[in-house]
Amino acid sequence: MLKCITGFLFACLFLDTLFLEARIWTTRDGTKSQGELIEVTDDRIGLRINGRDYHFSLNRFSDQDQAYVRQWAKVSRCPVCLRGLSGKTKRTSADEFHASCFRCMVCEKGFVGGERFQRDPWGGMAHLSHGKSLESCGSCSKFFVRNKANPRQFFDDGRVSCETCIQDGVLDQALLEQVLQRIKPVMRELGLAEPKGSLALHMVDRNLLNREALKINARGNLRGLTLTKYKVVGRGSRTSATFDHKIFVLYGLPHVECVSVLAHEWAHVWLNERFIDASPPVIEGFCNLVSEHALDREKSKLSSVIRENMLKSDSPVYGAGYRQMKQRLAQIGWAVLLKEMKAKSSPPQS
Ligand SMILES: [Zn+2]
Ligand SMILES: [Zn+2]
Numbered sequence: 001m002l003k004c005i006t007g008f009l010f011a012c013l014f015l016d017t018l019f020l021e022a023r024i025w026t027t028r029d030g031t032k033s034q035g036e037l038i039e040v041t042d043d044r045i046g047l048r049i050n051g052r053d054y055h056f057s058l059n060r061f062s063d064q065d066q067a068y069v070r071q072w073a074k075v076s077r078c079p080v081c082l083r084g085l086s087g088k089t090k091r092t093s094a095d096e097f098h099a100s101c102f103r104c105m106v107c108e109k110g111f112v113g114g115e116r117f118q119r120d121p122w123g124g125m126a127h128l129s130h131g132k133s134l135e136s137c138g139s140c141s142k143f144f145v146r147n148k149a150n151p152r153q154f155f156d157d158g159r160v161s162c163e164t165c166i167q168d169g170v171l172d173q174a175l176l177e178q179v180l181q182r183i184k185p186v187m188r189e190l191g192l193a194e195p196k197g198s199l200a201l202h203m204v205d206r207n208l209l210n211r212e213a214l215k216i217n218a219r220g221n222l223r224g225l226t227l228t229k230y231k232v233v234g235r236g237s238r239t240s241a242t243f244d245h246k247i248f249v250l251y252g253l254p255h256v257e258c259v260s261v262l263a264h265e266w267a268h269v270w271l272n273e274r275f276i277d278a279s280p281p282v283i284e285g286f287c288n289l290v291s292e293h294a295l296d297r298e299k300s301k302l303s304s305v306i307r308e309n310m311l312k313s314d315s316p317v318y319g320a321g322y323r324q325m326k327q328r329l330a331q332i333g334w335a336v337l338l339k340e341m342k343a344k345s346s347p348p349q350s
């Protein structure tokens with residue numbers, strides 16, 4: 001009898017790990033890494049590697065890996081535990097869950113018909129009614145339960161971060177400079193040359209950032225800001241300008257979000273040195289486009305989440321402006337787009 005129970009547990013564990021077991025993935029150029037498959041969407045897969053979620057295009061992997069993915073995708077899975085659906089299940093309009101997985105992460109009660117609940121992009125679900133007991137990461141929108149969180153997830157300026165994002169948080173100046181170095185080749189490749197003027201990075205809290213932003217009448221949920229001081233000397237066609245740029249970035253942003261912010265601000269620096277003047281949707285839309293380009297090099301799932309948030313943003317400047325510029329880019333490509341932007345240059349007359 002006892003043996004029988006042990007046997008059953010063993011079988012159960014085996015099944016548990018059958019699909020979630022980390023396996024070795026081999027890219028077409030022979031690079032190997034160990035990770036668990038967590039999602040398959042169109043031609044993209046999600047892999048969990050060392051506890052982090054990444055997105056890759058499927059065609060970068062070997063035929064054997066691709067066959068594994070196709071097999072994996074054939075099984076209908078519960079979005080919470082990723083195991084195949086069986087036994088008692090619950091359905092929403094979009095998904096089907098194991099009945100035991102379909103529960104609120106705050107009160108841990110199963111959802112019942114008609115109850116209103118919310119989901120994050122990472123599989124978290126909670127009743128709408130929990131108010132401040134539920135927090136949503138300011139960077140990746142992942143839900144977490146307030147009284148189970150680590151104190152370091154709460155910043156002094158009121159921002160909150162999930163455990164993963166704070167682990168990847170850029171909290172010191174040296175790291176921030178490293179992120180800037182990382183995006184430079186990507187910017188150069190795009191055609192956004194290094195600034196001629198001086199460029200200083202400042203890591204700040206939200207209060208300071210908002211105070212600096214008021215100097216240029218910027219408002220809203222800012223993560224970064226560029227202030228450029230310039231001096232024009234000479235007369236008529238023989239003028240030259242010098243620049244002094246300050247980029248302010250919120251402290252503690254996860255590395256990938258920092259890439260996105262610095263690329264956006266780098267684009268501002270480029271525009272400012274050319275005195276490019278256009279409406280806010282064109283300017284911010286362009287900067288978000290540059291940011292998206294830098295994010296595209298980052299394989300972590302957070303990069304996809306940030307890009308999706310930009311695409312879905314209802315801001316007339318950062319959202320609509322970005323979508324418009326993205327359409328324009330698709331029509332004419334980067335080289336012509338940069339030319340179009342340069343044509344909007346209107347240097348001050350001295
Ligand atoms: Zn499940
Ligand atoms: Zn609940």
Ligand SMILES: [Zn+2]
Pocket residue numbers: 137138139140141142161162163164165166
């Ligand atoms: Zn997060």
Ligand SMILES: [Zn+2]
Pocket residue numbers: 264268284287
């Ligand atoms: Zn901007």
